Amino acid sequence: MNANCPIGVFDSGTGGLTVAKAISRLLPNEQIVYFADSDHLPFGDKSHAAIKNYSFNITEFLLQKNCKAIVVACNTASAVAFEALKKQYPNVPIIDVIDPVVQAVTVNEIDKIGVIGTKVTIDSKVYENKLKAARPDLEINSLATRSLVPIIEEGLHKKKHLLFALIDNYLGDPPFSEVDGLILGCTHYPLIKEEIEHYYNNKTKVFDAPSIVAEHLKTKLAALDLLSKNASIADTKDHQFFASDLTSTFEETAKLFFGKMVEFNLKKLGE
Ligand code: DGL
Numbered sequence: 001m002n003a004n005c006p007i008g009v010f011d012s013g014t015g016g017l018t019v020a021k022a023i024s025r026l027l028p029n030e031q032i033v034y035f036a037d038s039d040h041l042p043f044g045d046k047s048h049a050a051i052k053n054y055s056f057n058i059t060e061f062l063l064q065k066n067c068k069a070i071v072v073a074c075n076t077a078s079a080v081a082f083e084a085l086k087k088q089y090p091n092v093p094i095i096d097v098i099d100p101v102v103q104a105v106t107v108n109e110i111d112k113i114g115v116i117g118t119k120v121t122i123d124s125k126v127y128e129n130k131l132k133a134a135r136p137d138l139e140i141n142s143l144a145t146r147s148l149v150p151i152i153e154e155g156l157h158k159k160k161h162l163l164f165a166l167i168d169n170y171l172g173d174p175p176f177s178e179v180d181g182l183i184l185g186c187t188h189y190p191l192i193k194e195e196i197e198h199y200y201n202n203k204t205k206v207f208d209a210p211s212i213v214a215e216h217l218k219t220k221l222a223a224l225d226l227l228s229k230n231a232s233i234a235d236t237k238d239h240q241f242f243a244s245d246l247t248s249t250f251e252e253t254a255k256l257f258f259g260k261m262v263e264f265n266l267k268k269l270g271e
Helices: 017-026 048-064 075-088 099-106 119-124 126-134 148-153 160-171 189-199 209-223 250-258
Strands: 007-011 032-036 069-072 112-117 139-144 181-185 205-207 240-243 264-266
Touching: 007 017, 007 048, 017 032, 017 069, 017 209, 017 250, 032 048, 048 069, 048 075, 069 075, 069 209, 075 112, 075 119, 099 126, 099 181, 099 205, 099 209, 112 119, 112 126, 112 160, 119 126, 119 139, 126 139, 148 160, 148 189, 160 189, 181 189, 189 205, 250 264
Parallel strands: 007 032, 007 069, 032 240, 112 139, 112 181, 181 205, 240 264
Antiparallel strands: none
8 A cells, every 4th residue: 555546435325426526626646435334324214233244345445456544434333343354454544424523513612512423423422422522511402314315315405395395394493493503424425515504593503524634634644654646646547446236326325425426336345
């Protein structure tokens, strides 16, 4: 592994492409190998054992692709498998999407924070525990917003009346109507960040992972002298995209998250 090797990024599906997009913008010299474990989507309703198992298989695959660092671009896998991955691969820089966001929240003047995410992420209490450890005075309210991933995956979030009805259903009453900060604890949610900000009349600070994690990755790679010395990646063809299941609409959905059309290769793991 050296500085010119690619960065491995993974999620259960296309949501992690929001993080991959932020990385490619901030670090245009870096090549990305992205893995979407669409065969097992959603991770957010699976057992911890299953999520750990998927995360190990994907990391193995990305390391075989010579990745110099791994970004767990999924809150659910970050909540459940991050510590186990670090233990298993002590020499590989592995970055989650939770710690950098917690850090960003705790340096802001927030008194009441809300956290929304998948059921597994919220049930794990990982945000609550990490936020409390860093800022014991913070009031933390967490909520599993299970219907948001499916409507985003289906592109139904573009039907504003549907999206706002759901947002209102989840966030319309106290304590969520009164928070001064909200963590989007799922890498699918950046796609509806603007609508959530609008719902709060731009008075609540909304934190999402992509740019915060990309900055964190840059700092970490720089500290390890692992920033690429390659020329800028001009074409998305220089990145590689894999998915463990491909439907006819998969690449269309991926475009929503990555901002550009990309070609996915089918790769079943363990075969
Ligand atoms: N993108 C995943 C996350 O950040 C959620 C999607 C899923 O449930 O698989 O948690």
